[in-house]
Amino acid sequence: MSEHAKALNLEGNGTQKISWKDFLELTKPRVVALMMLTTVIGMLLAAPGVPHWSVLVFGNIGIALLAGAAAVINHVVDQKIDTVMARTRKRPVATGKISPFDALVFATSLALAGMLILVWQVNALTAWLTLASLVGYAGVYTLYLKRATPQNIVIGGLAGAMPPLLGWTAVTGQVEGHGLLLVLIIFAWTPPHFWALAIHRKEEYAKAGIPMLPVTHGNRYTEIHIVLYTLMMLAVSLLPFVTGMSGPIYLVGALVLGLRFLQYAVRLLRGDDRMVALATFKYSITYLMALFVFLLVDHFIYF
Template identity: 70%
Template sequence: MGITRANDTSAPDSADWQDYLELCKPKVVALMILTVVIGMCLATPGWVPLDILFFGNLGIALCAGSAAVINHVVDRRIDTVMARTMKRPVATGKVEPLNALIFALIIGVAGMTILLALVNSLTAWLTLASLLGYAVVYTLFLKRATPQNIVIGGIAGAAPPLLGWTSVTGEFHGNALLLVLIIFAWTPPHFWALAIHRKEEYAKADIPMLPVTHGEAYTKLHILLYTVVLLLVSLMPWMTGMSGMIYLMGATALGLRFLYWAVALLRESRPHAAIKTFRYSITYLMFLFVVLLADHYLYLG
Protein backbone atom coordinates (compact mmCIF):
# COMPACT_ATOMS: atom_id res chain seq x y z
CA MET A 1 0.00 0.00 0.00
CA GLY A 2 1.15 3.55 -0.67
CA ILE A 3 3.94 2.47 -3.05
CA THR A 4 5.31 5.30 -5.19
CA ARG A 5 4.02 5.18 -8.75
CA ALA A 6 7.20 4.90 -10.73
CA ASN A 7 7.91 3.94 -14.29
CA ASP A 8 5.56 0.99 -14.76
CA THR A 9 2.11 2.36 -14.03
CA SER A 10 0.53 -0.85 -15.30
CA ALA A 11 2.04 -2.96 -12.50
CA PRO A 12 -0.60 -4.20 -10.05
CA ASP A 13 1.29 -2.76 -7.04
CA SER A 14 1.39 0.72 -8.58
CA ALA A 15 -2.06 1.45 -7.18
CA ASP A 16 -2.77 2.17 -3.52
CA TRP A 17 -5.94 2.02 -1.45
CA GLN A 18 -6.86 5.59 -2.40
CA ASP A 19 -7.07 4.60 -6.06
CA TYR A 20 -9.45 1.76 -5.23
CA LEU A 21 -11.49 4.08 -3.02
CA GLU A 22 -11.76 6.55 -5.90
CA LEU A 23 -13.09 3.76 -8.12
CA CYS A 24 -16.05 3.46 -5.74
CA LYS A 25 -17.08 7.11 -6.30
CA PRO A 26 -17.31 7.79 -2.54
CA LYS A 27 -18.96 11.22 -2.87
CA VAL A 28 -21.75 9.81 -5.04
CA VAL A 29 -22.19 6.83 -2.73
CA ALA A 30 -22.29 9.15 0.31
CA LEU A 31 -25.19 11.15 -1.18
CA MET A 32 -26.91 7.89 -2.05
CA ILE A 33 -26.49 6.55 1.48
CA LEU A 34 -28.03 9.74 2.86
CA THR A 35 -31.22 8.92 0.93
CA VAL A 36 -31.01 5.30 2.10
CA VAL A 37 -30.80 6.38 5.75
CA ILE A 38 -33.74 8.73 5.33
CA GLY A 39 -35.73 5.97 3.64
CA MET A 40 -35.01 3.81 6.68
CA CYS A 41 -36.07 6.52 9.12
CA LEU A 42 -39.30 7.28 7.26
CA ALA A 43 -40.25 3.60 7.31
CA THR A 44 -40.66 3.57 11.09
CA PRO A 45 -42.22 6.03 13.57
CA GLY A 46 -39.37 5.41 16.00
CA TRP A 47 -35.67 4.82 15.59
CA VAL A 48 -34.16 2.45 13.06
CA PRO A 49 -32.76 -0.73 14.66
CA LEU A 50 -28.99 -0.27 14.90
CA ASP A 51 -28.17 -3.58 13.20
CA ILE A 52 -30.32 -2.68 10.19
CA LEU A 53 -28.91 0.85 10.12
CA PHE A 54 -25.33 -0.42 10.07
CA PHE A 55 -25.51 -3.59 8.00
CA GLY A 56 -28.14 -2.24 5.59
CA ASN A 57 -26.06 0.79 4.71
CA LEU A 58 -22.84 -1.20 4.58
CA GLY A 59 -24.27 -3.78 2.20
CA ILE A 60 -25.91 -1.20 -0.05
CA ALA A 61 -22.76 0.97 -0.08
CA LEU A 62 -20.57 -1.99 -1.06
CA CYS A 63 -22.92 -2.90 -3.91
CA ALA A 64 -23.08 0.73 -5.06
CA GLY A 65 -19.28 0.88 -4.97
CA SER A 66 -19.13 -2.28 -7.05
CA ALA A 67 -21.38 -0.72 -9.70
CA ALA A 68 -19.21 2.41 -9.70
CA VAL A 69 -16.05 0.36 -10.27
CA ILE A 70 -17.67 -1.39 -13.25
CA ASN A 71 -18.60 2.04 -14.60
CA HIS A 72 -14.92 3.06 -14.43
CA VAL A 73 -13.90 -0.04 -16.38
CA VAL A 74 -16.57 0.23 -19.07
CA ASP A 75 -16.03 3.98 -19.54
CA ARG A 76 -12.21 3.96 -19.45
CA ARG A 77 -11.93 4.97 -23.13
CA ILE A 78 -14.45 7.76 -22.69
CA ASP A 79 -12.78 8.92 -19.50
CA THR A 80 -9.46 9.53 -21.25
CA VAL A 81 -10.96 12.22 -23.50
CA MET A 82 -12.93 14.11 -20.85
CA ALA A 83 -11.20 16.59 -18.55
CA ARG A 84 -13.49 15.71 -15.64
CA THR A 85 -12.56 12.02 -15.74
CA MET A 86 -9.20 11.69 -17.48
CA LYS A 87 -7.32 11.21 -14.17
CA ARG A 88 -9.45 8.31 -12.99
CA PRO A 89 -7.36 5.29 -11.91
CA VAL A 90 -8.43 2.89 -14.68
CA ALA A 91 -8.24 5.58 -17.37
CA THR A 92 -4.65 6.45 -16.39
CA GLY A 93 -3.57 2.82 -16.05
CA LYS A 94 -2.95 2.99 -12.31
CA VAL A 95 -5.46 0.19 -11.88
CA GLU A 96 -5.68 -2.56 -14.51
CA PRO A 97 -9.23 -3.27 -15.77
CA LEU A 98 -9.02 -6.91 -14.64
CA ASN A 99 -7.92 -5.90 -11.15
CA ALA A 100 -10.76 -3.40 -11.00
CA LEU A 101 -13.30 -6.04 -12.03
CA ILE A 102 -11.99 -8.47 -9.42
CA PHE A 103 -12.30 -5.72 -6.82
CA ALA A 104 -15.86 -4.97 -8.00
CA LEU A 105 -16.75 -8.67 -7.72
CA ILE A 106 -15.32 -8.95 -4.20
CA ILE A 107 -17.11 -5.93 -2.76
CA GLY A 108 -20.30 -6.69 -4.69
CA VAL A 109 -20.46 -10.26 -3.35
CA ALA A 110 -19.62 -8.98 0.14
CA GLY A 111 -22.45 -6.45 -0.06
CA MET A 112 -24.97 -9.00 -1.28
CA THR A 113 -23.92 -11.49 1.40
CA ILE A 114 -24.42 -8.88 4.14
CA LEU A 115 -27.86 -7.94 2.80
CA LEU A 116 -29.02 -11.54 2.38
CA ALA A 117 -27.70 -12.74 5.73
CA LEU A 118 -28.22 -9.73 7.98
CA VAL A 119 -30.95 -7.57 6.41
CA ASN A 120 -33.54 -9.25 4.13
CA SER A 121 -33.76 -10.87 0.73
CA LEU A 122 -36.08 -8.24 -0.81
CA THR A 123 -33.54 -5.49 -0.15
CA ALA A 124 -30.72 -7.69 -1.44
CA TRP A 125 -32.41 -8.48 -4.77
CA LEU A 126 -33.59 -4.91 -5.27
CA THR A 127 -30.03 -3.72 -4.65
CA LEU A 128 -28.71 -6.24 -7.17
CA ALA A 129 -31.29 -5.07 -9.72
CA SER A 130 -30.23 -1.47 -9.13
CA LEU A 131 -26.56 -2.42 -9.50
CA LEU A 132 -27.19 -4.22 -12.78
CA GLY A 133 -29.43 -1.40 -14.00
CA TYR A 134 -26.66 1.15 -13.54
CA ALA A 135 -23.54 -0.87 -14.35
CA VAL A 136 -24.94 -2.92 -17.24
CA VAL A 137 -28.16 -1.50 -18.69
CA TYR A 138 -27.22 2.18 -18.37
CA THR A 139 -23.42 2.16 -18.65
CA LEU A 140 -23.06 -0.53 -21.32
CA PHE A 141 -26.12 0.20 -23.46
CA LEU A 142 -28.30 3.23 -22.77
CA LYS A 143 -25.46 5.72 -22.32
CA ARG A 144 -24.27 5.07 -25.85
CA ALA A 145 -27.62 4.37 -27.48
CA THR A 146 -30.00 7.27 -26.89
CA PRO A 147 -30.10 10.90 -25.71
CA GLN A 148 -32.83 9.75 -23.31
CA ASN A 149 -30.22 7.62 -21.53
CA ILE A 150 -30.49 9.61 -18.30
CA VAL A 151 -34.29 9.48 -18.26
CA ILE A 152 -34.59 5.74 -18.91
CA GLY A 153 -31.64 4.76 -16.77
CA GLY A 154 -32.65 7.11 -13.97
CA ILE A 155 -34.80 4.48 -12.27
CA ALA A 156 -31.69 2.58 -11.17
CA GLY A 157 -30.25 5.67 -9.51
CA ALA A 158 -33.59 6.47 -7.88
CA ALA A 159 -33.78 3.23 -5.90
CA PRO A 160 -31.76 4.08 -2.71
CA PRO A 161 -34.63 5.41 -0.52
CA LEU A 162 -36.70 2.36 -1.49
CA LEU A 163 -33.79 0.14 -0.44
CA GLY A 164 -33.66 1.93 2.89
CA TRP A 165 -37.39 1.48 3.38
CA THR A 166 -37.37 -2.24 2.55
CA SER A 167 -34.34 -2.77 4.80
CA VAL A 168 -36.55 -1.85 7.75
CA THR A 169 -39.93 -3.23 6.68
CA GLY A 170 -39.12 -6.03 4.23
CA GLU A 171 -41.94 -4.86 1.96
CA PHE A 172 -42.93 -2.24 -0.62
CA HIS A 173 -44.92 0.84 0.35
CA GLY A 174 -46.40 3.68 -1.66
CA ASN A 175 -44.55 6.29 0.38
CA ALA A 176 -41.23 4.70 -0.52
CA LEU A 177 -42.15 4.84 -4.19
CA LEU A 178 -42.85 8.57 -3.80
CA LEU A 179 -39.24 9.03 -2.72
CA VAL A 180 -38.12 7.08 -5.78
CA LEU A 181 -40.26 9.30 -7.98
CA ILE A 182 -38.62 12.44 -6.56
CA ILE A 183 -35.12 11.24 -7.45
CA PHE A 184 -36.33 9.98 -10.83
CA ALA A 185 -37.69 13.47 -11.67
CA TRP A 186 -34.53 15.13 -10.29
CA THR A 187 -32.09 13.09 -12.40
CA PRO A 188 -32.64 14.65 -15.88
CA PRO A 189 -32.20 18.34 -14.92
CA HIS A 190 -29.26 17.37 -12.70
CA PHE A 191 -27.32 15.51 -15.41
CA TRP A 192 -28.39 17.61 -18.38
CA ALA A 193 -27.03 20.74 -16.68
CA LEU A 194 -23.66 18.99 -16.41
CA ALA A 195 -23.98 17.74 -19.98
CA ILE A 196 -24.38 21.33 -21.24
CA HIS A 197 -21.27 22.36 -19.32
CA ARG A 198 -19.34 19.38 -20.77
CA LYS A 199 -21.01 19.35 -24.18
CA GLU A 200 -17.80 19.40 -26.24
CA GLU A 201 -16.29 16.59 -24.23
CA TYR A 202 -19.36 14.38 -24.61
CA ALA A 203 -19.32 15.08 -28.35
CA LYS A 204 -15.63 14.17 -28.54
CA ALA A 205 -16.33 10.95 -26.65
CA ASP A 206 -19.24 10.19 -29.03
CA ILE A 207 -21.79 10.01 -26.22
CA PRO A 208 -25.28 11.07 -27.41
CA MET A 209 -26.17 13.33 -24.50
CA LEU A 210 -29.12 15.60 -25.18
CA PRO A 211 -27.12 18.83 -25.72
CA VAL A 212 -24.98 17.01 -28.29
CA THR A 213 -27.87 15.51 -30.27
CA HIS A 214 -30.53 18.22 -29.91
CA GLY A 215 -28.62 21.37 -29.02
CA GLU A 216 -28.36 23.50 -25.90
CA ALA A 217 -31.60 25.47 -26.34
CA TYR A 218 -33.65 22.27 -26.54
CA THR A 219 -31.88 20.85 -23.50
CA LYS A 220 -32.34 24.02 -21.44
CA LEU A 221 -36.07 23.99 -22.18
CA HIS A 222 -36.32 20.38 -21.05
CA ILE A 223 -34.35 21.14 -17.90
CA LEU A 224 -36.93 23.81 -17.09
CA LEU A 225 -39.85 21.46 -17.82
CA TYR A 226 -38.40 18.66 -15.70
CA THR A 227 -37.71 21.14 -12.90
CA VAL A 228 -41.38 22.13 -12.90
CA VAL A 229 -42.30 18.43 -12.77
CA LEU A 230 -39.82 17.94 -9.94
CA LEU A 231 -41.30 20.82 -7.96
CA LEU A 232 -44.78 19.31 -8.27
CA VAL A 233 -43.61 15.79 -7.49
CA SER A 234 -41.65 17.00 -4.46
CA LEU A 235 -44.91 18.29 -2.94
CA MET A 236 -46.59 14.87 -3.14
CA PRO A 237 -45.36 13.67 0.28
CA TRP A 238 -47.28 16.60 1.79
CA MET A 239 -50.30 16.08 -0.48
CA THR A 240 -50.59 12.42 0.58
CA GLY A 241 -50.17 13.17 4.29
CA MET A 242 -46.76 11.53 4.46
CA SER A 243 -45.21 14.79 5.71
CA GLY A 244 -46.31 18.06 7.23
CA MET A 245 -45.73 21.81 7.07
CA ILE A 246 -42.00 21.73 7.76
CA TYR A 247 -41.48 19.64 4.66
CA LEU A 248 -43.94 21.68 2.59
CA MET A 249 -42.14 24.93 3.34
CA GLY A 250 -38.69 23.44 2.80
CA ALA A 251 -39.60 21.62 -0.42
CA THR A 252 -41.28 24.74 -1.83
CA ALA A 253 -38.31 26.99 -1.06
CA LEU A 254 -35.76 24.51 -2.42
CA GLY A 255 -37.86 23.83 -5.52
CA LEU A 256 -38.36 27.49 -6.32
CA ARG A 257 -34.60 28.03 -6.05
CA PHE A 258 -34.05 25.15 -8.48
CA LEU A 259 -36.63 26.73 -10.78
CA TYR A 260 -34.74 30.03 -10.56
CA TRP A 261 -31.59 28.36 -11.82
CA ALA A 262 -33.45 26.54 -14.58
CA VAL A 263 -34.89 29.86 -15.80
CA ALA A 264 -31.50 31.56 -15.51
CA LEU A 265 -30.01 28.77 -17.58
CA LEU A 266 -32.72 29.05 -20.24
CA ARG A 267 -32.44 32.85 -20.45
CA GLU A 268 -28.64 32.82 -20.12
CA SER A 269 -28.99 35.54 -17.50
CA ARG A 270 -26.23 34.25 -15.22
CA PRO A 271 -22.60 33.44 -16.12
CA HIS A 272 -21.68 29.73 -15.90
CA ALA A 273 -25.34 28.93 -15.24
CA ALA A 274 -25.04 25.31 -16.37
CA ILE A 275 -22.42 24.23 -13.84
CA LYS A 276 -24.06 26.35 -11.12
CA THR A 277 -27.39 24.63 -11.84
CA PHE A 278 -25.67 21.26 -11.61
CA ARG A 279 -24.04 22.12 -8.29
CA TYR A 280 -27.27 23.48 -6.85
CA SER A 281 -29.10 20.31 -7.89
CA ILE A 282 -26.83 18.31 -5.56
CA THR A 283 -27.47 20.75 -2.71
CA TYR A 284 -31.19 20.60 -3.50
CA LEU A 285 -31.47 16.84 -3.21
CA MET A 286 -29.40 16.67 -0.05
CA PHE A 287 -31.40 19.36 1.77
CA LEU A 288 -34.75 18.11 0.47
CA PHE A 289 -34.19 14.75 2.12
CA VAL A 290 -32.81 16.35 5.28
CA VAL A 291 -35.96 18.48 5.54
CA LEU A 292 -38.06 15.37 4.94
CA LEU A 293 -36.26 13.67 7.82
CA ALA A 294 -36.66 16.68 10.12
CA ASP A 295 -40.36 16.81 9.32
CA HIS A 296 -40.71 13.11 10.14
CA TYR A 297 -39.45 13.60 13.70
CA LEU A 298 -40.91 17.10 14.23
CA TYR A 299 -44.18 16.54 12.39
CA LEU A 300 -46.49 19.56 12.14
CA GLY A 301 -49.65 18.49 10.35
Protein backbone atom coordinates in the same frame (compact mmCIF):
# COMPACT_ATOMS: atom_id res chain seq x y z
CA MET B 1 4.01 9.11 -26.36
CA SER B 2 0.63 10.23 -24.98
CA GLU B 3 0.01 10.52 -21.26
CA HIS B 4 -2.37 7.56 -21.41
CA ALA B 5 0.23 5.46 -23.20
CA LYS B 6 2.87 6.47 -20.68
CA ALA B 7 0.56 5.42 -17.88
CA LEU B 8 0.02 2.04 -19.49
CA ASN B 9 3.74 1.65 -20.02
CA LEU B 10 4.47 2.43 -16.40
CA GLU B 11 1.93 -0.13 -15.31
CA GLY B 12 3.51 -2.72 -17.56
CA ASN B 13 6.91 -2.06 -15.99
CA GLY B 14 5.39 -2.33 -12.54
CA THR B 15 6.70 1.11 -11.52
CA GLN B 16 3.36 2.69 -10.66
CA LYS B 17 2.53 2.46 -7.00
CA ILE B 18 -1.09 1.58 -6.28
CA SER B 19 -2.59 2.56 -2.92
CA TRP B 20 -5.88 1.89 -1.22
CA LYS B 21 -6.90 5.42 -2.21
CA ASP B 22 -6.90 4.37 -5.87
CA PHE B 23 -9.34 1.56 -5.14
CA LEU B 24 -11.45 3.92 -3.03
CA GLU B 25 -11.58 6.35 -5.96
CA LEU B 26 -13.00 3.56 -8.14
CA THR B 27 -16.05 3.36 -5.86
CA LYS B 28 -16.93 7.06 -6.46
CA PRO B 29 -17.18 7.77 -2.71
CA ARG B 30 -18.83 11.20 -3.09
CA VAL B 31 -21.59 9.82 -5.28
CA VAL B 32 -22.08 6.85 -2.95
CA ALA B 33 -22.17 9.21 0.06
CA LEU B 34 -25.10 11.13 -1.46
CA MET B 35 -26.83 7.84 -2.22
CA MET B 36 -26.33 6.67 1.34
CA LEU B 37 -27.83 9.88 2.71
CA THR B 38 -31.05 9.10 0.85
CA THR B 39 -30.83 5.46 1.95
CA VAL B 40 -30.54 6.41 5.62
CA ILE B 41 -33.44 8.83 5.31
CA GLY B 42 -35.49 6.11 3.61
CA MET B 43 -34.79 3.91 6.63
CA LEU B 44 -35.72 6.61 9.11
CA LEU B 45 -38.94 7.48 7.28
CA ALA B 46 -40.10 3.89 6.90
CA ALA B 47 -41.48 3.49 10.43
CA PRO B 48 -42.03 5.48 13.62
CA GLY B 49 -38.94 5.86 15.79
CA VAL B 50 -35.40 4.83 14.96
CA PRO B 51 -34.77 1.47 13.26
CA HIS B 52 -32.77 -1.22 15.04
CA TRP B 53 -29.05 -0.53 15.00
CA SER B 54 -28.34 -3.71 13.05
CA VAL B 55 -30.52 -2.56 10.14
CA LEU B 56 -28.89 0.86 10.12
CA VAL B 57 -25.36 -0.53 10.24
CA PHE B 58 -25.55 -3.68 8.11
CA GLY B 59 -28.15 -2.28 5.72
CA ASN B 60 -26.04 0.74 4.87
CA ILE B 61 -22.81 -1.25 4.64
CA GLY B 62 -24.37 -3.80 2.29
CA ILE B 63 -26.03 -1.20 0.04
CA ALA B 64 -22.86 0.93 -0.02
CA LEU B 65 -20.74 -2.07 -1.05
CA LEU B 66 -23.05 -2.86 -3.97
CA ALA B 67 -23.22 0.80 -4.99
CA GLY B 68 -19.43 0.92 -4.92
CA ALA B 69 -19.27 -2.21 -7.06
CA ALA B 70 -21.51 -0.57 -9.66
CA ALA B 71 -19.24 2.48 -9.68
CA VAL B 72 -16.15 0.32 -10.24
CA ILE B 73 -17.81 -1.41 -13.21
CA ASN B 74 -18.65 2.03 -14.58
CA HIS B 75 -14.91 2.89 -14.52
CA VAL B 76 -14.11 -0.25 -16.50
CA VAL B 77 -16.85 0.17 -19.10
CA ASP B 78 -16.09 3.87 -19.55
CA GLN B 79 -12.30 3.48 -19.67
CA LYS B 80 -11.92 4.85 -23.21
CA ILE B 81 -14.46 7.61 -22.68
CA ASP B 82 -12.77 8.66 -19.45
CA THR B 83 -9.44 9.24 -21.22
CA VAL B 84 -11.11 11.86 -23.42
CA MET B 85 -12.93 13.91 -20.78
CA ALA B 86 -11.00 16.34 -18.59
CA ARG B 87 -12.86 15.53 -15.38
CA THR B 88 -12.30 11.77 -15.72
CA ARG B 89 -8.98 11.29 -17.51
CA LYS B 90 -7.04 10.84 -14.26
CA ARG B 91 -9.21 7.99 -12.99
CA PRO B 92 -7.18 4.89 -12.02
CA VAL B 93 -8.50 2.64 -14.80
CA ALA B 94 -8.35 5.40 -17.42
CA THR B 95 -4.67 6.02 -16.69
CA GLY B 96 -3.89 2.31 -16.54
CA LYS B 97 -2.85 2.50 -12.89
CA ILE B 98 -5.38 -0.24 -12.10
CA SER B 99 -6.08 -2.81 -14.81
CA PRO B 100 -9.67 -3.54 -15.91
CA PHE B 101 -9.26 -7.13 -14.69
CA ASP B 102 -8.17 -6.07 -11.21
CA ALA B 103 -11.00 -3.53 -11.10
CA LEU B 104 -13.55 -6.21 -12.01
CA VAL B 105 -12.17 -8.56 -9.35
CA PHE B 106 -12.53 -5.71 -6.86
CA ALA B 107 -16.11 -5.00 -8.03
CA THR B 108 -17.05 -8.68 -7.75
CA SER B 109 -15.63 -8.85 -4.23
CA LEU B 110 -17.60 -5.76 -3.18
CA ALA B 111 -20.81 -7.09 -4.72
CA LEU B 112 -20.50 -10.53 -3.12
CA ALA B 113 -19.72 -9.01 0.28
CA GLY B 114 -22.66 -6.62 -0.04
CA MET B 115 -25.09 -9.37 -1.03
CA LEU B 116 -23.90 -11.62 1.79
CA ILE B 117 -24.37 -8.89 4.38
CA LEU B 118 -27.83 -7.91 3.12
CA VAL B 119 -29.16 -11.47 2.87
CA TRP B 120 -27.64 -12.54 6.19
CA GLN B 121 -28.28 -9.44 8.32
CA VAL B 122 -31.11 -7.52 6.63
CA ASN B 123 -33.53 -9.26 4.24
CA ALA B 124 -33.49 -10.91 0.83
CA LEU B 125 -35.82 -8.35 -0.76
CA THR B 126 -33.38 -5.52 -0.09
CA ALA B 127 -30.48 -7.64 -1.32
CA TRP B 128 -32.10 -8.47 -4.65
CA LEU B 129 -33.45 -4.96 -5.21
CA THR B 130 -29.97 -3.56 -4.59
CA LEU B 131 -28.45 -6.08 -6.99
CA ALA B 132 -31.08 -5.13 -9.58
CA SER B 133 -30.06 -1.48 -9.16
CA LEU B 134 -26.41 -2.45 -9.73
CA VAL B 135 -27.33 -4.29 -12.92
CA GLY B 136 -29.53 -1.41 -14.04
CA TYR B 137 -26.81 1.19 -13.57
CA ALA B 138 -23.67 -0.72 -14.54
CA GLY B 139 -25.31 -2.90 -17.19
CA VAL B 140 -28.36 -1.34 -18.77
CA TYR B 141 -27.38 2.33 -18.39
CA THR B 142 -23.58 2.33 -18.67
CA LEU B 143 -23.22 -0.45 -21.24
CA TYR B 144 -26.17 0.42 -23.46
CA LEU B 145 -28.35 3.47 -22.78
CA LYS B 146 -25.51 5.93 -22.21
CA ARG B 147 -24.29 5.42 -25.78
CA ALA B 148 -27.62 4.67 -27.44
CA THR B 149 -30.00 7.56 -26.85
CA PRO B 150 -30.10 11.21 -25.69
CA GLN B 151 -32.83 10.06 -23.30
CA ASN B 152 -30.23 7.90 -21.55
CA ILE B 153 -30.40 9.70 -18.25
CA VAL B 154 -34.22 9.77 -18.24
CA ILE B 155 -34.58 6.03 -18.79
CA GLY B 156 -31.53 5.01 -16.79
CA GLY B 157 -32.30 7.35 -13.92
CA LEU B 158 -34.49 4.75 -12.24
CA ALA B 159 -31.48 2.73 -11.08
CA GLY B 160 -29.94 5.78 -9.44
CA ALA B 161 -33.26 6.68 -7.81
CA MET B 162 -33.55 3.41 -5.87
CA PRO B 163 -31.51 4.08 -2.65
CA PRO B 164 -34.36 5.50 -0.49
CA LEU B 165 -36.56 2.54 -1.41
CA LEU B 166 -33.71 0.19 -0.49
CA GLY B 167 -33.51 1.87 2.90
CA TRP B 168 -37.27 1.56 3.24
CA THR B 169 -37.35 -2.15 2.43
CA ALA B 170 -34.40 -2.78 4.75
CA VAL B 171 -36.62 -1.66 7.63
CA THR B 172 -40.04 -2.91 6.54
CA GLY B 173 -39.22 -5.85 4.29
CA GLN B 174 -41.88 -4.54 1.88
CA VAL B 175 -42.20 -2.28 -1.16
CA GLU B 176 -44.70 0.38 -0.12
CA GLY B 177 -46.24 3.45 -1.74
CA HIS B 178 -44.40 6.09 0.24
CA GLY B 179 -41.09 4.36 -0.40
CA LEU B 180 -41.84 4.46 -4.13
CA LEU B 181 -42.70 8.14 -3.80
CA LEU B 182 -39.14 8.82 -2.61
CA VAL B 183 -37.89 7.05 -5.73
CA LEU B 184 -40.15 9.21 -7.90
CA ILE B 185 -38.67 12.39 -6.43
CA ILE B 186 -35.12 11.39 -7.35
CA PHE B 187 -36.28 10.06 -10.72
CA ALA B 188 -37.78 13.48 -11.57
CA TRP B 189 -34.68 15.28 -10.21
CA THR B 190 -32.16 13.30 -12.27
CA PRO B 191 -32.69 14.80 -15.78
CA PRO B 192 -32.32 18.51 -14.85
CA HIS B 193 -29.41 17.57 -12.60
CA PHE B 194 -27.43 15.75 -15.30
CA TRP B 195 -28.50 17.89 -18.26
CA ALA B 196 -27.11 20.98 -16.52
CA LEU B 197 -23.76 19.20 -16.24
CA ALA B 198 -24.07 18.02 -19.85
CA ILE B 199 -24.42 21.63 -21.06
CA HIS B 200 -21.32 22.61 -19.10
CA ARG B 201 -19.37 19.63 -20.49
CA LYS B 202 -21.00 19.58 -23.93
CA GLU B 203 -17.75 19.62 -25.95
CA GLU B 204 -16.28 16.76 -23.93
CA TYR B 205 -19.39 14.60 -24.32
CA ALA B 206 -19.36 15.30 -28.06
CA LYS B 207 -15.68 14.38 -28.30
CA ALA B 208 -16.34 11.16 -26.40
CA GLY B 209 -19.25 10.26 -28.67
CA ILE B 210 -21.86 10.29 -25.90
CA PRO B 211 -25.27 11.41 -27.24
CA MET B 212 -26.23 13.65 -24.35
CA LEU B 213 -29.20 15.91 -25.08
CA PRO B 214 -27.19 19.14 -25.61
CA VAL B 215 -24.96 17.30 -28.10
CA THR B 216 -27.80 15.85 -30.17
CA HIS B 217 -30.45 18.59 -29.87
CA GLY B 218 -28.57 21.72 -28.80
CA ASN B 219 -28.48 23.84 -25.65
CA ARG B 220 -31.78 25.66 -26.18
CA TYR B 221 -33.77 22.44 -26.51
CA THR B 222 -32.04 21.04 -23.42
CA GLU B 223 -32.63 24.19 -21.38
CA ILE B 224 -36.36 24.12 -22.20
CA HIS B 225 -36.48 20.51 -21.02
CA ILE B 226 -34.57 21.40 -17.85
CA VAL B 227 -37.27 23.97 -17.04
CA LEU B 228 -40.06 21.48 -17.82
CA TYR B 229 -38.53 18.70 -15.75
CA THR B 230 -37.84 21.11 -12.91
CA LEU B 231 -41.53 22.04 -12.87
CA MET B 232 -42.42 18.35 -12.82
CA MET B 233 -39.89 17.74 -10.05
CA LEU B 234 -41.38 20.59 -8.02
CA ALA B 235 -44.85 19.10 -8.38
CA VAL B 236 -43.64 15.62 -7.47
CA SER B 237 -41.77 16.95 -4.43
CA LEU B 238 -45.08 18.18 -2.99
CA LEU B 239 -46.65 14.71 -3.07
CA PRO B 240 -45.30 13.64 0.37
CA PHE B 241 -47.35 16.49 1.88
CA VAL B 242 -50.39 15.80 -0.34
CA THR B 243 -50.42 12.09 0.60
CA GLY B 244 -50.00 12.75 4.32
CA MET B 245 -46.47 11.40 4.46
CA SER B 246 -45.10 14.73 5.70
CA GLY B 247 -46.29 17.96 7.30
CA PRO B 248 -45.94 21.74 6.92
CA ILE B 249 -42.21 21.94 7.64
CA TYR B 250 -41.48 19.77 4.66
CA LEU B 251 -44.01 21.63 2.49
CA VAL B 252 -42.33 24.98 3.12
CA GLY B 253 -38.87 23.51 2.57
CA ALA B 254 -39.89 21.76 -0.66
CA LEU B 255 -41.45 24.95 -2.04
CA VAL B 256 -38.48 27.16 -1.20
CA LEU B 257 -35.91 24.69 -2.52
CA GLY B 258 -37.94 23.87 -5.63
CA LEU B 259 -38.61 27.49 -6.55
CA ARG B 260 -34.91 28.23 -6.16
CA PHE B 261 -34.12 25.32 -8.50
CA LEU B 262 -36.66 26.73 -10.99
CA GLN B 263 -34.97 30.12 -10.74
CA TYR B 264 -31.66 28.53 -11.76
CA ALA B 265 -33.37 26.70 -14.65
CA VAL B 266 -35.04 29.87 -15.98
CA ARG B 267 -31.80 31.81 -15.62
CA LEU B 268 -30.04 29.14 -17.66
CA LEU B 269 -32.75 29.28 -20.34
CA ARG B 270 -32.45 33.05 -20.62
CA GLY B 271 -28.66 33.25 -20.56
CA ASP B 272 -27.37 29.95 -22.05
CA ASP B 273 -24.18 30.25 -20.02
CA ARG B 274 -21.85 27.34 -19.24
CA MET B 275 -21.06 28.69 -15.78
CA VAL B 276 -24.76 29.08 -15.00
CA ALA B 277 -25.17 25.46 -16.08
CA LEU B 278 -22.43 24.44 -13.65
CA ALA B 279 -24.03 26.49 -10.87
CA THR B 280 -27.36 24.79 -11.61
CA PHE B 281 -25.72 21.37 -11.40
CA LYS B 282 -24.07 22.21 -8.08
CA TYR B 283 -27.30 23.59 -6.64
CA SER B 284 -29.17 20.46 -7.72
CA ILE B 285 -26.98 18.41 -5.36
CA THR B 286 -27.64 20.81 -2.49
CA TYR B 287 -31.34 20.72 -3.36
CA LEU B 288 -31.64 16.95 -3.08
CA MET B 289 -29.71 16.76 0.19
CA ALA B 290 -31.70 19.59 1.76
CA LEU B 291 -35.05 18.23 0.54
CA PHE B 292 -34.47 14.87 2.19
CA VAL B 293 -33.25 16.54 5.38
CA PHE B 294 -36.53 18.51 5.48
CA LEU B 295 -38.40 15.22 5.05
CA LEU B 296 -36.49 13.77 7.99
CA VAL B 297 -36.91 16.76 10.30
CA ASP B 298 -40.62 16.96 9.52
CA HIS B 299 -41.04 13.22 10.14
CA PHE B 300 -39.57 13.32 13.64
CA ILE B 301 -41.44 16.47 14.65
CA TYR B 302 -44.92 15.58 13.38
CA PHE B 303 -44.94 11.81 13.31
